Amino acid sequence: MVEEKHQLTKKNEDFIFRFKKIVAQNSHLSAEKIEEITDEVTAELLAAQGTGTTAVQLFGTPTQAAQKYLDPTVTAKKLHDYKFAPLALDTSLVIFMLFSGVFGLSLFFAKQQANQGAGIISLLLIAALGGSIYTGIILKLTPNPKAPENAPSNSRRWLYLIAAVVAWLIGFLILGLLPPVINPTLPPVAYIILAAAAYGLFRWNRQKAGLKGGFFAISQLSQQARLDSAKTKK
Incomplete structure (x- = not known):
């Protein structure tokens, strides 16, 4: 896991915990891949946290954040x-x-x-x-x-x-x-x-x-x- 994870707020730590649990329970990904995905989401959340952006504003619910990893055939659409x-x-x-x-x-x-x-x-x-x-x-x-x-x-x-x-x-x-x-x-x-x-x-x-x-x-x-x-x- 990323070393900076402890810097997350309590709410964001809970978000990451639920996100990881959803991915683990609903996918056939290896433990290493799940850790890699969790690190990626955590890094994005840490960067956003510095600007005052919450996890919900950035990703939606933990289920919504996990969706693109649970269904790799669906590519998340961007704003434009x-x-x-x-x-x-x-x-x-x-x-x-x-x-x-x-x-x-x-x-x-x-x-x-x-x-x-x-x-x-x-x-x-x-x-x-x-x-x-x-x-x-x-x-x-x-x-x-x-x-x-x-x-x-x-x-x-x-x-x-x-x-x-x-x-x-x-x-x-x-x-x-x-x-x-x-x-x-x-x-x-x-x-x-x-x-x-x-x-x-x-x-x-x-x-x-x-x-x-x-x-x-x-x-x-x-x-x-x-x-x-x-x-x-x-």
Whole structure:
């Protein structure tokens, strides 16, 4: 095993322990190969740990981390292997679920505020706008091994970020001003139901696109791409 393993946090040590156990129980790999795989994952986790990235953000669950070793015929897809649409839909649905869940609960406990900023049309459009902008900026700023010559300069990175924030704020403000006649506030239960329906669509899109990880999978994919890029530069 790697000598630096003791430097892992308690949570990350537990992650490695469960990862190794899953690989050992569900594969026919030799003990030496399992140790080699565990060392590889531990080294990646140590590198990410220094930037404050958790094991879940980097790999997902221990089962998800072990999957590519349990099924060698499946090659894990990288960020730039995915098309824009499924990534944007994934992120938009997460935003919609969070907003609709919060609106549903807040309106349920404070019905006198039912007409303040929770219109269904603005909610849908804000989620779509936010998901699209966030996906676009992540794809622009994350190193792409297939087109390293197109990597943006630091000044251009800042321009992208500023433009994204401005676009989000302007869109948020404009959509928040939509009149109730075309942007009605729904009953609290309706928002909860919509959040559940969005979760179903979220799971379907994940399965169809092959996306894995936490809620914001694109962030996890971006972090992995940055770690891979850093390795190639060494």
